[in-house]
Amino acid sequence: MELVHQLMERLKARYGHEPEFLQAVYEVAKDVLPYEQAKPEYRDARIFERLTEPDRAIAFRVVWVDDQGKVQINRGYRVQMSNALGPYKGGLRFHPSVNLGMIKFLAFEQIFKNSLTGLALGAGKGGADFNPHGRSDSEIMRFCQAFMLELYRHIGRYIDVPAGDIGVGSKEVGYMYGMLVKLRGHEPGAFTGKILEHGGSLLRPEATGYGCVYFAQEMLARQNDSIEGKTAVISGAGNVAQHAAEKLIQMGAKVLTLSDSTGMVHIPQGLTEEQLAFVKALKQRRGTSLKSFAEEYKLNFYPKERPWKVPAELAFPCATQNELDLEDAKTLIKNGCRLVAEGANMPCTPEAVEAFEEAGVLFGPGKAANAGGVAVSGIEMQQNASRVSWTKEEVDYRLRTIMRHIHEQCVAYGEEKNGKINYMKGANIAGYERVARAILAYGIL
Numbered sequence: 001m002e003l004v005h006q007l008m009e010r011l012k013a014r015y016g017h018e019p020e021f022l023q024a025v026y027e028v029a030k031d032v033l034p035y036e037q038a039k040p041e042y043r044d045a046r047i048f049e050r051l052t053e054p055d056r057a058i059a060f061r062v063v064w065v066d067d068q069g070k071v072q073i074n075r076g077y078r079v080q081m082s083n084a085l086g087p088y089k090g091g092l093r094f095h096p097s098v099n100l101g102m103i104k105f106l107a108f109e110q111i112f113k114n115s116l117t118g119l120a121l122g123a124g125k126g127g128a129d130f131n132p133h134g135r136s137d138s139e140i141m142r143f144c145q146a147f148m149l150e151l152y153r154h155i156g157r158y159i160d161v162p163a164g165d166i167g168v169g170s171k172e173v174g175y176m177y178g179m180l181v182k183l184r185g186h187e188p189g190a191f192t193g194k195i196l197e198h199g200g201s202l203l204r205p206e207a208t209g210y211g212c213v214y215f216a217q218e219m220l221a222r223q224n225d226s227i228e229g230k231t232a233v234i235s236g237a238g239n240v241a242q243h244a245a246e247k248l249i250q251m252g253a254k255v256l257t258l259s260d261s262t263g264m265v266h267i268p269q270g271l272t273e274e275q276l277a278f279v280k281a282l283k284q285r286r287g288t289s290l291k292s293f294a295e296e297y298k299l300n301f302y303p304k305e306r307p308w309k310v311p312a313e314l315a316f317p318c319a320t321q322n323e324l325d326l327e328d329a330k331t332l333i334k335n336g337c338r339l340v341a342e343g344a345n346m347p348c349t350p351e352a353v354e355a356f357e358e359a360g361v362l363f364g365p366g367k368a369a370n371a372g373g374v375a376v377s378g379i380e381m382q383q384n385a386s387r388v389s390w391t392k393e394e395v396d397y398r399l400r401t402i403m404r405h406i407h408e409q410c411v412a413y414g415e416e417k418n419g420k421i422n423y424m425k426g427a428n429i430a431g432y433e434r435v436a437r438a439i440l441a442y443g444i445l
């Protein structure tokens with residue numbers, strides 16, 4: 001642990017103002033550095049430490065005109081973290097809290113996640129401090145076009161392939177990809193999360209949420225248990241939360257909550273498909289509140305609250321980072337929670353993760369549990385490369401196979417002496433091992 005401490009001190013001196021990045025590195029370092037020590041080739045090549053420094057970080061100005069005719073100025077980013085396994089790959093986040101440190105944390109997580117998929121995907125992430133809440137469609141279009149006027153220089157199907165994340169769905173991808181087509185011609189493999197007509201893949205919108213539930217199913221199956229009949233709490237009401245809810249309902253679970261940046265809604269009878277359709281329609285417009293969903297169906301809405309006080313057997317944090325802390329973890333454990341699968345990136349604080357592990361709660365870290373999204377992005381790239389479109393069944397089969405494979409790797413690298421699986425450790429080491437082999441073979445670059 002001395003080694004971990006020394007590395008963190010070095011990084012803190014340089015990046016003390018990037019708390020999420022330091023948190024993400026620490027969570028991997030505590031498992032990977034001791035492992036690396038036992039492998040002289042990797043240790044001497046300082047592979048893990050090299051991975052904490054991005055290949056490059058691009059920051060740029062985005063200027064656009066709002067509906068009132070006023071000039072608006074935002075900051076855009078693309079962090080190209082590692083292309084050891086393939087072109088840089090990862091989403092774009094549009095949220096007022098975006099800064100370089102946040103994008104670095106997400107790009108760093110992406111290294112291990114993308115490696116776990118087994119596909120030829122490097123790691124990157126980007127975004128802007130643009131707040132889409134309350135913006136008109138034409139404002140969002142102009143922002144996306146202005147953003148792409150700079151980003152296009154840095155992306156390409158063999159170089160860097162962006163996709164969506166918070167605040168970026170298929171609509172925003174359409175506007176950005178449209179600008180790329182205008183500037184450079186068709187290159188479907190240079191962007192994923194596209195609509196079908198632009199070369200998108202069936203099931204890409206569903207993939208992160210569905211994959212997260214498939215991963216939870218694998219964790220339960222190893223204990224001869226299943227999702228059917230279980231109660232579940234979900235945070236978030238966006239892409240990941242909606243599709244996690246959809247798959248949980250299909251598998252016979254009862255979804256008791258959803259949440260958004262304004263608060264939490266409690267659904268004691270369990271979310272119905274009709275109610276889910278209402279939420280999907282509501283959230284097509286960014287900046288709308290779940291309060292109107294609660295009003296429509298006479299449900300209780302709790303402003304500013306998160307779902308973790310509602311007793312449930314399964315928990316799926318699917319909104320944002322650090323949205324579930326130690327107190328929340330203790331409450332969930334006290335109320336009988338058996339499994340937590342992270343749909344979001346780093347939604348649980350390190351203290352919460354530790355509490356789950358100590359209490360024997362099955363804990364699926366985001367880099368494993370939410371890898372279904374980037375996996376189907378990889379599958380979209382495969383279809384684009386061969387100019388074919390696979391059926392929903394074909395893509396779903398591939399997604400399930402990849403989630404099962406990720407689970408197997410977590411088990412292989414994360415089994416403790418007592419037979420329990422430390423999924424975080426398993427995901428960190430399995431993800432690292434594949435990247436390390438690739439980097440070592442390139443030589444010192």
Ligand code: NDP
Pocket residue numbers: 164165166167168169208236237238239240241259260261262283287288318319320321343344345370371373374
């Ligand atoms: P969306 O923008 O579709 O939805 C995000 C949801 O989280 C919204 O309900 C939003 O509230 C809520 N939210 C966002 N920020 C905050 C905040 N600071 N506090 C409280 N609530 C917040 O994004 P996604 O569903 O795509 O992403 C959710 C998470 O999943 C993120 O962590 C993302 O990195 C991760 N992820 C996404 C993947 C994808 O394929 N999209 C793949 C893998 C991980 P509101 O509705 O009020 O805006």
Ligand code: 2IT
Pocket residue numbers: 089090091092113161162163164165192345370371373374375377
């Ligand atoms: O966090 C993530 O894995 C994503 N936002 C999806 C990335 C992608 O390239 O599909």
